[in-house]
Amino acid sequence: MKRVTIQDVAKASGVSITTVSRVINKNYPVKESTRIKVEEAVQSLGFTPNLLARSLIQNSTKTIGILTPSLENLFFSEVIKGIDNIMKDYGYTTFLCHTEGEPANEIEMINSLTNRQVDGIVMIDPRKENVVSGYFEELAKNVPLLLINGHYKGVQCNYVLNDAEAGVLEALRYFVEQGKDKIALLRGGKKSYSYDIKEDVYNDFIAGKGLEPSIIRIKDGNDVRTVEQAKEAVMTILRSKNPPNAILACNDWMGGVGAVNGVKALGLNIPDDVRIIGFDNTIISQIIEPKLSTVDQQMTKLGQLAAKRIYNMMTNENSENQKIYLETKLIIRES
Amino acid sequence: MKRVTIQDVAKASGVSITTVSRVINKNYPVKESTRIKVEEAVQSLGFTPNLLARSLIQNSTKTIGILTPSLENLFFSEVIKGIDNIMKDYGYTTFLCHTEGEPANEIEMINSLTNRQVDGIVMIDPRKENVVSGYFEELAKNVPLLLINGHYKGVQCNYVLNDAEAGVLEALRYFVEQGKDKIALLRGGKKSYSYDIKEDVYNDFIAGKGLEPSIIRIKDGNDVRTVEQAKEAVMTILRSKNPPNAILACNDWMGGVGAVNGVKALGLNIPDDVRIIGFDNTIISQIIEPKLSTVDQQMTKLGQLAAKRIYNMMTNENSENQKIYLETKLIIRES
DNA sequence: TTGTACGCGTTATCAC
DNA sequence: GTGATAACGCGTACAA
Numbered sequence: 001m002k003r004v005t006i007q008d009v010a011k012a013s014g015v016s017i018t019t020v021s022r023v024i025n026k027n028y029p030v031k032e033s034t035r036i037k038v039e040e041a042v043q044s045l046g047f048t049p050n051l052l053a054r055s056l057i058q059n060s061t062k063t064i065g066i067l068t069p070s071l072e073n074l075f076f077s078e079v080i081k082g083i084d085n086i087m088k089d090y091g092y093t094t095f096l097c098h099t100e101g102e103p104a105n106e107i108e109m110i111n112s113l114t115n116r117q118v119d120g121i122v123m124i125d126p127r128k129e130n131v132v133s134g135y136f137e138e139l140a141k142n143v144p145l146l147l148i149n150g151h152y153k154g155v156q157c158n159y160v161l162n163d164a165e166a167g168v169l170e171a172l173r174y175f176v177e178q179g180k181d182k183i184a185l186l187r188g189g190k191k192s193y194s195y196d197i198k199e200d201v202y203n204d205f206i207a208g209k210g211l212e213p214s215i216i217r218i219k220d221g222n223d224v225r226t227v228e229q230a231k232e233a234v235m236t237i238l239r240s241k242n243p244p245n246a247i248l249a250c251n252d253w254m255g256g257v258g259a260v261n262g263v264k265a266l267g268l269n270i271p272d273d274v275r276i277i278g279f280d281n282t283i284i285s286q287i288i289e290p291k292l293s294t295v296d297q298q299m300t301k302l303g304q305l306a307a308k309r310i311y312n313m314m315t316n317e318n319s320e321n322q323k324i325y326l327e328t329k330l331i332i333r334e335s
Numbered sequence: 336m337k338r339v340t341i342q343d344v345a346k347a348s349g350v351s352i353t354t355v356s357r358v359i360n361k362n363y364p365v366k367e368s369t370r371i372k373v374e375e376a377v378q379s380l381g382f383t384p385n386l387l388a389r390s391l392i393q394n395s396t397k398t399i400g401i402l403t404p405s406l407e408n409l410f411f412s413e414v415i416k417g418i419d420n421i422m423k424d425y426g427y428t429t430f431l432c433h434t435e436g437e438p439a440n441e442i443e444m445i446n447s448l449t450n451r452q453v454d455g456i457v458m459i460d461p462r463k464e465n466v467v468s469g470y471f472e473e474l475a476k477n478v479p480l481l482l483i484n485g486h487y488k489g490v491q492c493n494y495v496l497n498d499a500e501a502g503v504l505e506a507l508r509y510f511v512e513q514g515k516d517k518i519a520l521l522r523g524g525k526k527s528y529s530y531d532i533k534e535d536v537y538n539d540f541i542a543g544k545g546l547e548p549s550i551i552r553i554k555d556g557n558d559v560r561t562v563e564q565a566k567e568a569v570m571t572i573l574r575s576k577n578p579p580n581a582i583l584a585c586n587d588w589m590g591g592v593g594a595v596n597g598v599k600a601l602g603l604n605i606p607d608d609v610r611i612i613g614f615d616n617t618i619i620s621q622i623i624e625p626k627l628s629t630v631d632q633q634m635t636k637l638g639q640l641a642a643k644r645i646y647n648m649m650t651n652e653n654s655e656n657q658k659i660y661l662e663t664k665l666i667i668r669e670s
Numbered sequence: 671t672t673g674t675a676c677g678c679g680t681t682a683t684c685a686c
Numbered sequence: 687g688t689g690a691t692a693a694c695g696c697g698t699a700c701a702a
Binding site for chain 4: 338340341342352353356357360362363384385386387388389390391392393
Binding site: 018054 | 680681
């Protein structure tokens with residue numbers, strides 16, 4: 001239970017702690033014979049350096065903090081995996097925090113992380129309140145900060161973003177190509193960055209084509225109830241006198257399970273009667289029947305991009321704010 | 336970018352750093368008027384203590400490490416959430432690492448965590464190799480260590496465990512009560528703690544009842560391919576000359592999506608022709624049609640239990656190894 | 671009630 | 687090549 005320190009190694013090998021440090025860090029020349037002596041002592045005592053002490057003097061902990069609204073959303077899991085894998089190669093360890101989507105938690109956890117002297121912070125899908133309040137812009141003055149999605153006009157921060165606009169556009173164009181002329185958008189009811197930008201693009205597109213807009217709004221977009229609500233809402237609109245023949249859903253849950261189940265329950269055919277496209281290309285879209293067409297946001301790649309960017313911000317001082325967009329890919333399957 | 340230290344506060348408020356420290360930690364009496372002076376300085380300078388320095392001297396970082404094989408498995412997400420929520424209340428921050436199920440990663444990441452002086456480690460679903468090799472028993476001598484599941488006979492460690500045996504038994508008994516007499520077990524092919532104990536209980540039960548055992552073994556139990564493989568395997572066995580009328584699946588993916596789809600594809604009725612019970616009570620079991628009966632492992636509770644146990648281990652010195660079992664609950668839905 | 675001085679384990683600086 | 691020693695920021699005996 002008692003830790004072996006550099007002192008113990010120095011004593012055991014009959015040299016000073018300075019020399020031991022040099023052997024460990026290989027940053028200064030050391031005589032071959034003493035190097036071997038020290039390395040043997042390190043081995044036999046099982047010494048490993050206390051990273052706390054090192055961090056204190058080097059003013060760098062080689063840690064970053066990652067904040068995510070949730071661990072249950074596969075979108076986030078993929079992004080995190082992407083970040084982690086790259087950062088591990090850079091020699092960083094990560095604090096991963098989940099905020100449950102609470103703005104207050106974001107701030108509390110970020111405080112805890114900065115007190116722990118993290119070298120940088122990556123915030124996935126920040127809450128609008130904290131973005132528009134200027135909180136993040138202020139925070140960025142004190143610590144390298146990278147936001148993933150959640151961008152609002154006029155906010156000056158470093159961002160890595162999905163080009164969801166392009167994804168929506170591609171999906172809508174595909175519907176039209178396939179001869180669909182009554183296109184509905186299925187979204188969650190809460191005000192949310194990701195829903196709102198999709199709706200904006202949708203409205204522009206529909207207006208441009210001279211079509212009739214039709215927005216299906218369900219209450220909860222991100223939990224168990226989503227599926228049931230989406231199914232009900234889709235069945236209702238399909239029974240109306242001017243039902244859609246195409247549905248673009250804001251994520252795979254509502255699209256792949258909710259909308260698909262609704263269409264099937266009414267005995268309609270997918271994709272002949274109704275085409276459905278989801279969003280995110282999560283595993284759910286691949287296992288459902290029929291297999292769901294969806295917009296791939298390349299989440300792992302998004303995470304990798306974020307890792308490289310934050311690393312760059314932490315090491316270089318070129319702190320020009322950048323917004324990096326990652327393109328999406330429409331994946332056509334059976335729906 | 337430059338940090339405010341306790342020195343700065345001391346200078347600004349005209350007292351010594353000792354006094355500042357006392358005001359911050361409220362651990363010694365300080366005169367009211369000086370306390371206010373100091374608090375004002377803390378406020379105006381925006382001082383927050385450097386936890387690194389504090390940890391170094393107190394020999395405790397108030398951090399724990401959590402290791403999980405994967406972030407994409409909802410079982411693990413729930414457990415982690417359970418742990419985190421409790422530990423946050425205790426004032427701990429967590430390092431969350433995912434090992435991708437690689438034994439070598441487990442060791443590498445644990446080394447990184449101990450070098451960072453975590454106060455304790457919680458390992459979810461440890462790899463068998465490291466458990467039986469004695470690695471964890473050795474590690475536990477140096478740092479409070481708690482394992483979640485992955486228990487093998489004779490291993491002396493602190494554990495929190497799902498009573499999966501009881502869950503399997505309850506499900507099998509339910510099948511029998513419902514008049515099912517040809518019960519199959521659907522499991523992943525890899526050697527794995529969680530599959531193996533379920534199969535053991537299954538074999539005992541079936542033998543005890545004088546029934547015919549039938550084990551459906553698919554290659555991959557934990558990813559995209561699972562569902563397709565489970566569906567195929569279930570369809571094959573249902574077409575055989577002695578098909579099962581009940582299937583117990585080792586998780587909700589194979590059970591809720593794979594097996595259900597297989598049965599439906601053959602035009603059979605659930606539950607009249609075939610009853611299906613899954614495992615884990617993940618969200619998938621609630622959104623599938625028909626809604627899946629499943630064995631709830633109470634994952635959040637499992638995590639909370641783990642948090643309380645590791646906290647106890649870190650604070651008290653009563654380090655008797657304990658194995659704590661958490662009961663399961665059979666949830667009957669439509670399948 | 672307050673302040674001085676030491677120590678936590680390491681790296682950086684400067685002498686030898 | 688090597689070794690004292692200062693420094694990182696904080697908590698705490700001990701002294702006043």
